Amino acid sequence: MAARIDLTLDCADASLLAEFWKTALGYVDEPPPPPFATREEWLASFDEDDEADGGAWLCDPEGRGPRLSILRVPEPKTAKNRLHMDIRVLRDADPAVTWRRVKAEAARLVAAGGGVLREEDGHHIVMADPEGNEFCVASAAAV
Structure with a gap:
């Protein structure tokens, strides 16, 4: 099991x-x-x-x-996460369409209170939730 x-x-x-x-x-x-x-x-x-x-x-x-x-918890976050979540969007045959989907999802999450830390152009966007916990937005073959 x-x-x-x-x-x-x-x-x-x-x-x-x-x-x-x-x-x-x-x-x-x-x-x-x-x-x-x-x-x-x-x-x-x-x-x-x-x-x-x-x-x-x-x-x-x-x-x-x-x-x-x-x-x-009483203590603040002090370092980079050792484990993070990836939020996946559906990959398209056209990489430009896939990247637009990644960017749109990141924009949606910024509007919800997240922040962009950096972009790995054409691949993924590293983000942080409202308390600084890192996560990525990237594509996946199937969602």
Whole structure:
């Protein structure tokens, strides 16, 4: 059996990042695990006195992509990510069309609060979410 992965982002503002990543990935708020009716009930079930209230949990509404946990932490981001996400757009037979699609997706994500760090012309765009977590926009043979 293949293992399933979830991705976790540390942050200062979970609500801000959750809104950005919902827009970027088309994700939705993940329902709380059964038997809990709300995330608040689920969080209250832990005996730990930590900062679990500063989080957001997202999922792919089609159930294909990994779940995304966004957790508030007290320390700031200090270095480049060692792992990053790639957001893929559909590749076209014409490289110019593909590059326009990559650029359009990057522009959409800038409008959502992301930033462009650099462009590798004709190949991919390195971006950052509103808290500086790096990710790339590139093409894929199939989306």
